[in-house]
Amino acid sequence: MDKIGNVWVKRGNTNVGLIEFDGKRYLVDTGSSEKFAKALLEEIGSVDFVLNTHAHADHIQGNHLFASVGARIYTDDLEKVFIEKPFMESFYLYGANPPHILRESFFRAKDSVVQSFQSEKWPSEIEFVQLGGHSPGMTGVKFGNALFCGDAYFGQDIIQKYTYPYLVDVNGFLDSIDKIPKLDVEFYIPSHGEPTIDPSKDIMATKNALMDFIQMTFDVLKTQKGVEEVCFEIADLKKLHLNSGTFYLFRSFESAILSYLEEKAEIVNVSYGKWQKK
Ligand SMILES: [Zn+2]
Structure with a gap:
């Protein structure tokens, strides 16, 4: 030690x-x-x-x-x-x-x-x-x-x-x-x-x-997407090496960003499970 x-x-x-x-x-x-x-x-x-x-x-x-x-x-x-x-x-x-x-x-x-x-x-x-x-x-x-x-x-x-x-x-x-x-x-x-x-x-x-991921999440929501679509798109853009286990960690992280952006009134839940820029 x-x-x-x-x-x-x-x-x-x-x-x-x-x-x-x-x-x-x-x-x-x-x-x-x-x-x-x-x-x-x-x-x-x-x-x-x-x-x-x-x-x-x-x-x-x-x-x-x-x-x-x-x-x-x-x-x-x-x-x-x-x-x-x-x-x-x-x-x-x-x-x-x-x-x-x-x-x-x-x-x-x-x-x-x-x-x-x-x-x-x-x-x-x-x-x-x-x-x-x-x-x-x-x-x-x-x-x-x-x-x-x-x-x-x-x-x-x-x-x-x-x-x-x-x-x-x-x-x-x-x-x-x-x-x-x-x-x-x-x-x-x-x-x-x-x-x-x-x-x-x-x-x-x-x-x-963190700010980079927040910005990127906001940017990919120019069209409406569900959290998993957001994950796939960002994982691709950032070349993240996800596996079937770590995917769920990333989905949890992106879910936190989505509710943060909603709280800031920058995105809205347009229909069930789908988010989009305001
Ligand atoms: Zn920890």
Whole structure:
């Protein structure tokens, strides 16, 4: 693990944090694979608490393992059910009983027993920062001079690789990302990207990528289209490498953009399921 400020970080596909305070150990997320979690457990030993920033499978794959050695798992109220029953994550992504592809490990972890942050009294040194938008209850964890940002923004390289910043609520995401530089910390630790003292370039890259997709969605709606037609057209234009699983993530992202544009009164629902520029 690397020491960053007064916290520890284990770098991986999903960065994981460790806070040691007053004789207790707090793990921020548990990694993107069971293999990663096993190596982490070997390196650090058991922890008292797991603090999940949100429910996405790449943040909770080690929950089961850490729980098996005594850790208690916590997350935001709005994320709780999706960690207890990761099947629900696939269910909401699909909108009904999910097909086979959304039941695979990329989308699912093992069930965990989870409490909500709100149910426990925490030391005042550990602060939970509401950063919803990427997922409904995404929560940053602040300790001393460090902030674990979860997926409130992504590193520039990550954005370049995945092209779009996944989210479910555009306004929520923009409010959260604007909140980050205003927090009184020295070190910013995103789950995907480089820990840094200045996240402004990563934040800018994340926002620019989002704005690009918003503009493109608006542009393709010169004729009326349903969300899946919007997805196919934009995936083509941006040469996105979607597969039958990641398609549903992209559809969820584009659905969030459509309701954002509707809220801004730039597009209308012209007939059932079809959208068009105003
Ligand atoms: Zn996520």
